[in-house]
Structures are given as C-alpha cells and as structure tokens.
Amino acid sequence: MINITVENHVGERHLLDVPEDMGLNLMEVLKAYEYDIMATCGGMALCATCHIEILEGAEKLPESNDSELATLDTLPDADMNSRLSCQLRPDQNMDGLVIRLKAFHEV
Amino acid sequence: MITTDICIIGAGPVGLFAVFEAGLLKMRCHLIDALPVIGGQLAEIYPQKPIYDIPGAPGIIAEDLIKNLLIQIEEFKPGFTLGERVEALNKLDDGSYLVKTNEGTEVHCQVVVIAAGLGSFEPRKPAVEKLEHFEGKGVHYMVKKPEQFRNQHVVLAGGGDSALDWTIFLADIASRVTLVHRGDTFRGAPDSAEKVFELAGKGKIDLILQSQVSSLGGNGVLKEISIQANDKSIRTIATDHFIPLFGLSPKLGPIADWQLGVEKSAVIVDTADYSTNIERIYAIGDINTYPGKLKLILCGFHEAAIMMQSAFKYVYPDQKLSFKYTTVNGVNPF
Numbered sequence: 001m002i003n004i005t006v007e008n009h010v011g012e013r014h015l016l017d018v019p020e021d022m023g024l025n026l027m028e029v030l031k032a033y034e035y036d037i038m039a040t041c042g043g044m045a046l047c048a049t050c051h052i053e054i055l056e057g058a059e060k061l062p063e064s065n066d067s068e069l070a071t072l073d074t075l076p077d078a079d080m081n082s083r084l085s086c087q088l089r090p091d092q093n094m095d096g097l098v099i100r101l102k103a104f105h106e107v
Numbered sequence: 108m109i110t111t112d113i114c115i116i117g118a119g120p121v122g123l124f125a126v127f128e129a130g131l132l133k134m135r136c137h138l139i140d141a142l143p144v145i146g147g148q149l150a151e152i153y154p155q156k157p158i159y160d161i162p163g164a165p166g167i168i169a170e171d172l173i174k175n176l177l178i179q180i181e182e183f184k185p186g187f188t189l190g191e192r193v194e195a196l197n198k199l200d201d202g203s204y205l206v207k208t209n210e211g212t213e214v215h216c217q218v219v220v221i222a223a224g225l226g227s228f229e230p231r232k233p234a235v236e237k238l239e240h241f242e243g244k245g246v247h248y249m250v251k252k253p254e255q256f257r258n259q260h261v262v263l264a265g266g267g268d269s270a271l272d273w274t275i276f277l278a279d280i281a282s283r284v285t286l287v288h289r290g291d292t293f294r295g296a297p298d299s300a301e302k303v304f305e306l307a308g309k310g311k312i313d314l315i316l317q318s319q320v321s322s323l324g325g326n327g328v329l330k331e332i333s334i335q336a337n338d339k340s341i342r343t344i345a346t347d348h349f350i351p352l353f354g355l356s357p358k359l360g361p362i363a364d365w366q367l368g369v370e371k372s373a374v375i376v377d378t379a380d381y382s383t384n385i386e387r388i389y390a391i392g393d394i395n396t397y398p399g400k401l402k403l404i405l406c407g408f409h410e411a412a413i414m415m416q417s418a419f420k421y422v423y424p425d426q427k428l429s430f431k432y433t434t435v436n437g438v439n440p441f
C-alpha cells in the first residue's frame with residue numbers, strides 16, 4: 001500500500017491509501033474513491049477525461065508513451081506536468097505523489 | 108417536420124440496434140446525433156480499436172461494428188439528422204412528442220428513446236480571455252464552410268489531427284494561416300505534421316510553437332489575438348478568425364433540463380422496460396443507470412430489445428403484441 005495525495009477541483013487535498021498489487025491503474029483508483037471523473041474511454045489514453053496534473057513526484061514517474069502524448073497534445077489545458085491517470089500504474093516509486101484533478105465530469 | 112414512430116436521440120451502437128428491435132415490431136425510427144457522423148463514441152473516440160465482448164463478433168473493430176449495424180437495420184429505413192443537438196422535448200396534447208434540435212429540425216413521434224451515451228460531444232474550449240464573447244463573431248470551433256475563410260486571416264490552435272489537417276487545407280484558401288501549438292512537436296499524425304513543417308518552411312503558413320493563445324480583442328468582431336509563449340513573452344497579431352481545435356468532450360447538456368430522474372449524470376430507469384420517470388420517454392445504453400448497471404454495448408442491446416416491446420403500446424394502442432422469433436418470422440422490411 002502506498003500513499004497518494006489528491007487535490008480535487010475545489011482545492012481540497014485528501015491522502016489516499018493506494019494498493020499497488022491489485023492491477024488497478026490510477027484512473028481506476030480515483031474512480032474507486034468516487035472522484036467525479038468520466039474516464040470515457042475506459043483507459044485507452046484516447047479521451048483525456050482522466051487528465052491530472054502532477055504537483056510533486058513527476059520525476060519518479062515512467063515517461064509517457066506515444067499514445068498518451070498524442071492525446072495530451074489535443075488538450076487546451078495540458079502542460080509539462082500533465083498526465084493521463086489511466087496510463088499510470090501505482091508502484092512504490094509513486095509513494096508520496098501529489099496530483100491535482102484537471103478533467104472532471106462536466107454537465 | 109419529420110414524422111416517425113420513435114425518435115432516438117443518439118446514433119451510437121445502442122441507438123442503431125434499437126432501430127432493428129423497433130423494426131421487428133413494425134415501428135419506424137428517426138435518429139438524431141450531435142456528431143456529424145454515425146457511431147457515437149465508436150466513431151469519435153476509438154474507431155480503430157477492437158472490441159472483444161460483442162457476442163458472436165470476436166475482436167470486431169469499432170467502426171466495423173457500426174458498419175455491420177447499419178447493414179442490419181437498413182431494411183427498416185431509419186432516418187438520420189446528424190450534427191444537430193436535441194434541445195427540447197415538447198409533449199403534445201395527445202401524449203405524443205415534438206423533438207426539437209438546435210438547428211430548428213422538428214421530429215414528431217409517439218415515443219422518445221434517449222440512447223445518448225455520455226451526452227453530446229461538444230468542442231473543448233481553451234481558457235482564453237473573451238473567447239465566448241467572440242463566438243460567432245470570428246471564433247469557430249469547427250470548420251463548416253471553408254469558403255468563408257477565403258482571403259481572410261485565420262489563426263488555428265491545437266496539436267491534434269484536426270488542427271493539422273485544417274491548417275493544411277486552409278493554407279490554400281485563406282490569405283494568411285497561423286497555427287499556434289503549446290508544444291514543439293505533433294505526435295498524433297506524423298504525416299500531417301511533416302506537411303505543416305514543410306508549409307511553414309516555405310513561408311506559406313506561420314507556425315508558432317511553444318505558445319498558447321491568451322486573449323482576443325476587437326470591437327464587436329474579432330480583430331486581434333494575443334499569443335503567449337512558454338517564456339511568458341506576448342505578441343499580438345491581427346486576424347479575422349480564430350479556430351481552436353482541441354477535440355470533443357461529452358456533456359450531458361440539455362438532457363439535464365428535461366425533468367428526468369438523474370443520478371451522477373445518468374438517467375434513472377425502471378429495469379422492467381428501461382422507462383424513465385416520464386411516460387413515453389425511455390433511456391438505454393450508457394446514458395441510463397439502475398442497480399447493477401454495466402456500461403457495456405451488449406447490455407445496451409439487451410435494453411433496446413426489452414424497451415421496444417414496452418414502447419409498442421404507444422405506437423399501436425389498439426393492437427396486442429405477440430412475441431416472435433426472427434428464425435420463425437424472418438425480418439419483414441418496410
């Protein structure tokens with residue numbers, strides 16, 4: 001179990017217990033904690049509705065693959081610290097990560 | 108005005124298969140979709156991805172599933188209104204409905220089926236000062252009539268396929284084309300990217316990389332645009348048009364205003380027949396919710412079959428419905 005801090009859309013931070021051995025990606029973890037993200041495509045790096053910003057710990061993450069980068073390229077609000085949470089699989093290196101939710105469920 | 112038995116909002120896989128189930132019961136359908144193409148998410152988000160859990164169609168490519176569904180429903184001659192978003196459902200005195208789109212199209216029907224997936228796909232809007240102020244006055248989220256840009260100054264923004272493709276296309280039409288992109292590479296479409304760099308090299312377009320449009324200016328109509336580089340320096344250039352192309356994102360949109368029971372952006376239905384809290388309005392596929400709901404195409408297919416049996420009584424109030432297998436009765440085209 002590792003810890004990841006999540007900042008929601010109104011700036012509140014929560015410290016989450018995140019299992020690294022259950023085969024979940026970070027998007028699935030966020031959904032399991034009932035954060036209001038759509039994750040439309042279900043984890044194919046295609047829809048960008050699980051877009052997050054890495055506030056602390058970016059240097060410890062694996063690099064984005066081409067499909068993640070291509071999707072991030074299409075976003076109006078992505079920057080150097082943007083990632084798609086569906087492409088990140090929690091492991092020991094992510095202990096202490098701090099992220100902010102960027103995409104959320106728009107009505 | 109279009110007249111039909113059943114108006115289906117959403118032309119994704121579930122909306123399409125609903126036409127088949129309606130057709131077996133001799134009910135005609137008209138479909139409306141906000142996207143300009145048929146197929147919903149399968150067309151917009153993952154056309155080339157294989158889907159492994161469609162019964163009897165192992166590993167089918169998403170766009171092939173849509174093609175097959177169109178073949179399957181062809182005999183029931185569905186009507187389509189594409190590129191228009193349903194704005195209002197008006198109940199008439201006899202219980203029937205008049206469905207109205209944002210473009211003024213009207214569909215009169217006995218039953219409304221909401222098969223809208225995650226809602227309608229709307230353009231993603233960048234955070235640019237005064238963007239909405241200039242919508243329709245120089246700001247466009249899609250290119251509908253390229254000719255309107257002839258001999259005009261156009262600024263596009265974005266790094267995906269559509270930004271690249273329209274930059275290339277408009278280079279021959281507009282008097283000046285500028286593409287603004289946050290990064291310095293285009294990863295999605297290497298061929299188009301090469302062409303854009305080539306046009307920029309020849310001076311046919313202006314390519315402004317590592318920059319973002321920050322604000323718009325003009326008196327009533329768009330006149331100028333400010334572009335901020337990643338190093339925070341700002342330049343302002345004159346333009347007639349700004350076309351931000353950052354893809355589409357689904358929104359529940361007007362569905363939220365129709366007095367339907369909604370929970371977490373999904374329409375609550377009764378699993379006996381997938382009816383909503385309003386008579387003659389049903390919801391099937393990803394847009395609905397109920398205990399145990401799974402957002403799977405195959406579940407949407409099942410919901411469509413059950414739902415059409417229930418809708419029959421509104422289309423043929425004087426007839427008794429008898430259930431028949433296609434193996435016994437075949438498919439009787441209209």
